[in-house]
Amino acid sequence: MFPKLDPLLHSELRLALVSILAGVEEADFSYLKKQTGATAGNLSVQIDKLAAAGYITVEKGFKGKMPCTTCRITPAGTEAFASYVKALKKYLAAGK
């Protein structure tokens, strides 16, 4: 009746991150920080977790002289997000 929810996505910040990344080609650390309102520390940790799970890729480079970390969603991430949304909907349809 209630499917298990992927604990990696059932987190406010990680869900927001994947949600953003699902809609764009790529996004860098600063952009994600601004959009989510997360602290840098929290963002760093949660990005690592998503990367460790293979849901996103993280590419470290430079924009001019400044370091710049770019994130992209992977096919696995896209799929996990879709499954999560599907599963979650079963929780939202009160009593149906």
Add this chain to the structure above:
Amino acid sequence: MFPKLDPLLHSELRLALVSILAGVEEADFSYLKKQTGATAGNLSVQIDKLAAAGYITVEKGFKGKMPCTTCRITPAGTEAFASYVKALKKYLAAGK
């Protein structure tokens, strides 16, 4: 962009409980345990939290000689659930 999610509802088990209770007049402990597949301990704890927040009421009585704990959702609970669902949907609409 991403509204804050009520942490009380952003929990797999508590969300399932509220989802069930939103659809029925009342439900007892055993029924909730069966429907959610939760352990009794976890269920007990999460019911307490929902009750402490005023999202549900808990009535202790007997069915025959056996103790029986009956739960019902409150207006506050119904409203919180509706808000949560609304907020969550902003996370699910990838990039829109």
Add this chain to the structure above:
DNA sequence: ATAAACAAGTTTATAATATAAACCAAATTT
């Protein structure tokens, strides 16, 4: 009648998670 097994929970301990605070290095501004 009493021991064994079961029902309905609660309490307590542990493991996992989320989050923030503190820190670091390099670049930029004053």
Add this chain to the structure above:
DNA sequence: AAATTTGGTTTATATTATAAACTTGTTTAT
């Protein structure tokens, strides 16, 4: 060249979720 800002990482803390152990009483079997 000192102070500030950018772009992070690491580490510590607080919260949460979960399971394990326990309690109280009931039913069933011997």
